[in-house]
Amino acid sequence: KGTKNQFVIDAGQKNFGATMCKSCGMIYTASNPEDELQHAQHHHRFLEGIKYTGWKRERVVAEFWDGKIVLVLPHDPSYAIRKVEEVQELVDNELGFQQVVPRCPNKTKTFLFVSDEKKVVGCLIAEPIQQAFRVLSEPTSPESPGSRECHRAWRCSNEPVPAVCGISRIWVFRFKRRKRIARRLVDTLRNRFMFGCFLSTNEIAFSDPTPDGKLFAAKYCNT
Numbered sequence: 085k086g087t088k089n090q091f092v093i094d095a096g097q098k099n100f101g102a103t104m105c106k107s108c109g110m111i112y113t114a115s116n117p118e119d120e121l122q123h124a125q126h127h128h129r130f131l132e133g134i135k136y137t138g139w140k141r142e143r144v145v146a147e148f149w150d151g152k153i154v155l156v157l158p159h160d161p162s163y164a165i166r167k168v169e170e171v172q173e174l175v176d177n178e179l180g181f182q183q184v185v186p187r188c189p190n191k192t193k194t195f196l197f198v199s200d201e202k203k204v205v206g207c208l209i210a211e212p213i214q215q216a217f218r219v220l221s222e223p224t225s226p227e228s229p230g231s232r233e234c235h236r237a238w239r240c241s242n243e244p245v246p247a248v249c250g251i252s253r254i255w256v257f258r259f260k261r262r263k264r265i266a267r268r269l270v271d272t273l274r275n276r277f278m279f280g281c282f283l284s285t286n287e288i289a290f291s292d293p294t295p296d297g298k299l300f301a302a303k304y305c306n307t
């Protein structure tokens with residue numbers, strides 16, 4: 085049944101070629117058990133979301149009619165850290181990021197948006213930074229608009245500007261987008277990143293934004 089949803093990209097090497105799942109978009113090697121297991125896990129998370137049953141000591145930093153935002157810090161209990169790793173794995177697979185090691189892992193702040201259905205439907209990972217480069221408005225290859233290959237090739241200015249907080253990941257569960265979840269995550273981050281102050285939009289920077297991320301950031305920073 086599984087093979088119905090798959091197609092082989094590199095038909096030259098039937099058994100070794102990479103396969104892309106049409107439902108979850110993951111590219112993996114179907115003949116490799118480890119890869120297949122990873123795919124099965126990602127596939128399930130991608131479609132069903134990640135459960136959040138609640139913790140005895142959770143840091144709720146915002147509450148809404150449709151959910152709440154929980155903050156996880158680097159020295160939190162291992163069940164909290166494991167949950168964050170699980171979410172980050174889903175996000176990185178979806179964005180096609182390779183495992184990225186944070187610059188200062190002990191200063192990372194992770195905000196999880198938990199829905200009323202007890203699922204993690206949003207995630208924002210932030211870290212302190214000193215400077216950022218502004219994204220200039222147009223992508224580098226105007227001859228191929230919408231091309232997937234150049235989807236992160238935004239031009240950046242060479243002049244660094246001071247910044248305080250870098251958003252290394254922002255993500256909202258596919259079926260919960262355009263409900264202001266990302267906006268509420270960034271609002272909460274600005275309020276909570278540094279004790280006693282509300283960061284201005286000039287002090288936050290989005291690292292390596294995707295097209296979705298760029299559209300969101302442009303809208304967010306102008307309103």
Ligand code: ACO
Nearest residue numbers: 253254255256261262263264265266267293294297299303
């Ligand atoms: N296209 C156009 N405008 C958008 C989009 C979009 N895809 N997403 C958000 N906006 C704008 C809209 O103006 C929106 O307001 P509106 O719905 O009233 O018109 C406003 O931003 C606020 O949007 P939210 O509802 O708060 O955004 P959402 O919760 O849908 O999350 C996000 C946006 C995180 C970019 C989501 O689309 C996502 O997870 N995408 C896939 C992962 C991704 O690409 N993340 C960014 C990676 S870059 C990085 O991590 C630094």
Ligand code: ZN
Nearest residue numbers: 105107108127
């Ligand atoms: Zn899949």
